[in-house]
Amino acid sequence: MERPPNLHRVSTPLDVHSAQARAAQLDALTDALTLRVLSSLAMDAEAGETTAGVAAALSISSDEAERRVAVLLDCELAITSPTNPKAFQPSSDAWTRYRRLFAPGTARPAVTKTPVVDWDGYPRVIRRMADQLARRYRTTFSTETTERYVAETYDELKGSSTGHQHVPMLVNRLVADRLAEVATMHMFPLVEVPEVLFVCVGNSGRSQIAYAALVAMAGDRVNVRSAGTRPSPTVDAMVTSALAEVGLVPGGAPKELQDSMVEMADYIVTMGCGDACPILPGRRYLDWDVTDPVGLTIDGVRQVRDHVLELVTGLVAEIDSARSHGLG
Structure with a gap:
């Protein structure tokens, strides 16, 4: 069915503060070295990276790394790591709005053609779960990839000794865990869409x-x-x-x-x-x-x-x- 043309219109334009904040972020990202520094911080999305680590990874001086990190902090594209006050990591804004810029090699974990699952023979509850998980993780994984993980996980569990009534719950949990593992392997944050x-x-x-x-x-x-x-x-x-x-x-x-x-x-x-x-x-x-x-x-x-x-x-x-x- 064709999507209504005005489905994603906004009701009001950006306010002055939001526009200025995003313009500052875009200005920072037009500098190639600052963008490289942000990509270096993204190498470990959880622990972050120190300015010394950035300097070593990019072969630049510590002073230069500190200056670029300061720019990213100032425009809220980077934050201090919650586990290490000397380390820094991309902010949620950076991941949400600009991750394709600073993580070009991790566009989507599933880059090859993924076979479409034939859902004949699968319980309706499992198909419904596949639809729901695909919606939840759609900014990180393709629908085909998520559906394949659901089908494979169900196939692994349906013949086990696990009680039938518990299989859907286990499938849901195991698929979420497996998607997180794949995302981590590709250095890509598993973004859940609320x-x-x-x-x-x-x-x-x-x-x-x-x-x-x-x-x-x-x-x-x-x-x-x-x-x-x-x-x-x-x-x-x-x-x-x-x-x-x-x-x-x-x-x-x-x-x-x-x-x-x-x-x-x-x-x-x-x-x-x-x-x-x-x-x-x-x-x-x-x-x-x-x-x-x-x-x-x-x-x-x-x-x-x-x-x-x-x-x-x-x-x-x-x-x-x-x-x-x-x-x-």
Whole structure:
């Protein structure tokens, strides 16, 4: 199905501070030696590297290495290693925005053609797990690579003495571990894309607005889903019109909330659905007090839309902050 042309538009341009910060980063990366220093820091993404180590690796003076590291620290492309105050490593911003520049040899671990898995004969729960893991690790691995690891791991476990009910859980854990090992071998950080789930009653109004807004604001930095506890037949026409006014589109036909959606979500945002959403440990739960737009006039729907846009803006800031501090 063709992707709507405005799916990844942003609702507002960069603010002055963000533009200045990114311009400073780009300015630093136009200097070849500074870029080489950043790539040297990336050689050990966890422990980092000292300026002496950078100098030795690049055959430059210690003073030059210190100056370049200082530039990277100043524009927040590098941080001090949490385990060694004398070592430095690329920041989350550096990995997220510019890793293809300073790690040209590690573009994606799977560079050869990966066979497509024939899912006939595999349980639906394993196929669903493959889809979910592919979404979570899509910025590091291709879908084909992740699916191959899931299929191979399941094949290894299905004939073992492990109880059948525990196999999916073990597959999930082992595949995540194996992907981490491959990423480490290729000196590439295993980036998990956080999953956000918006839930309301009908999945025809509030959760559709939130879905559209987050897709536009965060783009590929998050996976987004929406669902309803009692889904309506279609998205409310007035909601679709109000979204179109600001260049947004809803997330498709209303869907019923499934337990698997909650299990995979990192952030779960509920809007008016009470206690219908199961509570699981390790998730960030938010309950937004948002008026149901269904049945309102167009002006009323616009007010709801603008309210949700404000809430989503705050959520994006929270997600980005958590990722920059290694929490998400």
